[in-house]
Amino acid sequence: MPKVTLINPDDSRIDLDVEVGDSIMRAATAAGIEGIVGDCGGGMSCATCHVVVLDDAYLAKTPEMSLTEDQMLDFTAMEREPNSRLSCQLVMSEEMDGMVVRVADPQL
Ligand code: FES
Numbered sequence: 001m002p003k004v005t006l007i008n009p010d011d012s013r014i015d016l017d018v019e020v021g022d023s024i025m026r027a028a029t030a031a032g033i034e035g036i037v038g039d040c041g042g043g044m045s046c047a048t049c050h051v052v053v054l055d056d057a058y059l060a061k062t063p064e065m066s067l068t069e070d071q072m073l074d075f076t077a078m079e080r081e082p083n084s085r086l087s088c089q090l091v092m093s094e095e096m097d098g099m100v101v102r103v104a105d106p107q108l
Contacts, residue, residue, distance in 0.1 A: 002097035006051070008035050009105035018092040024101070025049040025088035035103035042088035044068050049087040050076045050104035058099040059083050063091050078104040 001017045004024055008014065018027040028036035028049075037048035044066075050073070053059040062085065069089050073080045087101070 002092055002094055004092070004096065005098075005100040006033060006035070007054075007100065007102045009103060020092050020094060022092055023088050024051070024090040024092065025086070027092075028087065033103075035105070035107065036087060037107045038088060040088075044072050044086060044088065047072045047076045047086065048107040050078060050107060051085055051087045051090070051101040052081050052104065053083040053085055054100045054102060056083070058096060059085075061093070061095040061099075063089060065089070076104060077106045077108055 001019060004016050004018055006014045006016055016027055016031060018024055023042060025036055025038045025042060029038045039048045040046035069086050073084050
């Protein structure tokens with residue numbers, strides 16, 4: 001199963017198994033990872049699943065950003081960065097195996 005590494009605000013790292021077709025947000029909340037809140041369940045209305053993809057090469061392998069995601073990223077608690085994404089929209093593929101993301105702080 002492909003893996004994503006999450007870097008928490010305290011710099012601790014978590015290697016997370018994410019099934020192909022599942023979102024990083026769903027896998028993270030199912031695993032009880034506190035930094036990913038995911039209040040709206042993936043409906044792109046809460047922006048509490050904000051992450052920053054650390055490597056441009058991996059960012060290019062992620063699903064294309066929709067207009068709604070782009071707009072929601074302007075309302076995140078932590079200011080948006082160039083590689084910011086909503087992890088509920090990062091649907092896992094084999095190509096994304098090994099991706100590293102930083103968990104936004106704060107999320108609320
Ligand atoms: S879970 Fe709400 S925007 Fe991603």
